[in-house]
Amino acid sequence: MKNLIIFSHTHFENSRVNKALLKAAQxxxxxxNLEALYEKGKKEFDIKLEQDFLVKAEHIIFQFPLFWLNCPPLLKSYMDTIFLPDLLESRALVGKNFSxxxxxxxxxxxxxxxxxxGYTIEEITYNFRAMCLYIGFNFKSIFHSDGSLAMSDERLNDFCKAYQNFLD
Structure with missing residues (x-):
C-alpha cells in the first residue's frame, strides 16, 4: 500500500471539507477513520492491526482539522497507543514518508x-516534525486547506483535485 491516511475529526458528521477530501482520496x-473505527475513543485500539497498516504503508498521512492549534484528541491517543517502544525499536517505520x-x-x-x-502552520505543527525525527520518518510536507468555514464549492473542488495530486 502506497498511501495510508490516519484520519481523525471529532465532529466529522458536520464536516464538509474533510468529507470531500476523504472522498477525493478514496x-x-x-x-x-479513527472515530468511525474506534467509536470516538470508547473502544480500544487494535494495536497490532494499526501497527501492521503503518508498516505496510510507504507514505503515512495524518489528516485532521486543526482544533485549538492541535490535532483531535483521538489522534493524539492513537500516537500514544500505537507508537510503542517495540515498534520503534524494530525500526520498521524508519525511512517512511510522512505528511x-x-x-x-x-x-x-x-x-x-x-x-x-501569530504563528505559521509549520510552527504550529513543529511537534509532528519532532515526532518524525524520533521515529525516523521522512517529513514530506503539509497539505493545508484553509478557510473551510466559508469555502465555496468551487474552491473545495480545487482543494480536492490538489489533494489527489498531493497523494500521487
Missing part, C-alpha cells in the same frame, strides 16, 4: 507571523 489511499493534511476554519493569512494566530 482511490489513492487506504483510510483509517500532514490539515484543514483550518480560518484563512491562510491568519497563520502567519503577523496574522491573527
Amino acid at each position: 482511490d489513492k489511499a487506504e483510510v483509517r 500532514l493534511a490539515i484543514s483550518t476554519g480560518s484563512p491562510k493569512q491568519n497563520y502567519q507571523k503577523d496574522g491573527a494566530n
Whole structure:
C-alpha cells in the first residue's frame, strides 16, 4: 500500500471539507477513520492491526482539522497507543514518508507571523516534525486547506483535485 491516511475529526458528521477530501482520496489511499473505527475513543485500539497498516504503508498521512492549534484528541491517543517502544525499536517505520493534511476554519493569512494566530502552520505543527525525527520518518510536507468555514464549492473542488495530486 502506497498511501495510508490516519484520519481523525471529532465532529466529522458536520464536516464538509474533510468529507470531500476523504472522498477525493478514496482511490489513492487506504483510510483509517479513527472515530468511525474506534467509536470516538470508547473502544480500544487494535494495536497490532494499526501497527501492521503503518508498516505496510510507504507514505503515512495524518489528516485532521486543526482544533485549538492541535490535532483531535483521538489522534493524539492513537500516537500514544500505537507508537510503542517495540515498534520503534524494530525500526520498521524508519525511512517512511510522512505528511500532514490539515484543514483550518480560518484563512491562510491568519497563520502567519503577523496574522491573527501569530504563528505559521509549520510552527504550529513543529511537534509532528519532532515526532518524525524520533521515529525516523521522512517529513514530506503539509497539505493545508484553509478557510473551510466559508469555502465555496468551487474552491473545495480545487482543494480536492490538489489533494489527489498531493497523494500521487
